[in-house]
Amino acid sequence: MxxxxxxxxxxxxxxxxxxxxxxxxxxxxxxxxxxxxxxxxxxxxxxxxxxxxxxxxxxxxxxxxxxxxPDPLPHCYETCIAPVRPKGSPDGNPQHGRLETLVNNEWVDFHPEQL
Missing domain, CATH: 2.20.140 (q64v53_bacfr protein fold)
Structure with a gap:
């Protein structure tokens, strides 16, 4: 929750x-x-x-x-409202510092500095 x-x-x-x-x-x-x-x-x-x-x-x-x-999706950060996760985390190879977010049911690059 x-x-x-x-x-x-x-x-x-x-x-x-x-x-x-x-x-x-x-x-x-x-x-x-x-x-x-x-x-x-x-x-x-x-x-x-x-x-x-x-x-x-x-x-x-x-x-x-x-x-x-909503609760975070699997592999996503609990502190982000939107689904944000390290790239590769679902495969067990997280690329920390490289993030992706879910947009229209597709994972796309996420750059926090663009907010």
Whole structure:
């Protein structure tokens, strides 16, 4: 399960949060941009409710602020909203630093600097 929320009173560094529950625990990710990009930091919590509590306490993000988003596809980064993965990862040969994203059911080159 993943959820995202905009920070209602953004700080200099954080404007968006994401929670990803992987079945073992929950990660709270902080982002310095509203654009789909890598996170600035992450924290681990035992439950998604604990992560939501930290988000509310530290950033003023309440329960109604969270929007569900789909879980990442296999081999894709959990911090990206869109499906983004290292090239070659489905074959067991990930080419770290070379990324691809799913567009119209086709994997195409992805260059974050173009965002």
């Amino acid at each position: 993943r959820q995202i929320a905009r920070v209602p009173r953004p700080t200099i560094n954080i404007v968006r949060l994401m929670i990803y529950h992987d079945g073992v625990g929950a990660y709270l990710f902080g982002f310095d941009t509203l654009v789909d990009a890598g996170c600035r930091w992450d924290e681990w919590y035992e439950t998604a409710e604990d992560a939501q509590g930290a988000a509310e306490h530290n950033y003023g993000v309440g329960p109604a602020d969270w929007q569900p988003i």
